[in-house]
Amino acid sequence: MAAAAPPGVAEQTPKAPPQRAVPxxxxxxxNIQGFNPLPKTKDETFKEKFVRKTKENPFVPLGCLGTAGALMYGLRAFHQGKTRQSQLLMRGRIFAQGFTVVAxxxxxxxxxLKPKQ
Known part of the structure; x- marks a missing residue:
């Protein structure tokens, strides 16, 4: 016959080590209530992104090309000693930079202002 534990003393069973809850x-x-993230867009290459952005706003690349062209031509004129032409081209470069910033x-x-798709 098995010996019963005295009254008032609970049987002690080996307990498993406590598991840490992962937050x-x-x-x-x-999972945040009320928040629905947008679906992940596909990765695009540099060329694809450049073409897409150029189609969205074609004036920015035009302004950049105008700025670079005026700068290069102005530096060339300065190197050749044509100070008047160089000054005019540097002023044109400033105008092209302003055009690019406004664009x-x-x-x-x-x-x-475009509605989200």
Whole structure:
């Protein structure tokens, strides 16, 4: 016959070591109530992105090319000693830079006003 434990003393069974609860699973995105992340867009190459951005706002690359052209031509004129032409081309470069900055700002505003698809 098995000996019974005296009253008031509970049987002691070996306990398993406590397991640490993982606060979140790193392999899955967090589940936040009321937040729906946008689906991940496909990765695009530099060329694809450049073509897409140029189609969205063609004035920015034109302004960049104008700025670079005026700078290069102005430096060439300066090197040849044509100070008057060099000054005019540097002023043209400033104008082209301003045009590019305005094109960027307008492009940002137009993109912000477009409805999300």
């Amino acid at each position: 979140f699973d790193l392999s899955q995105p967090p 960027i700002i307008v492009g940002v505003f137009v993109t912000a």
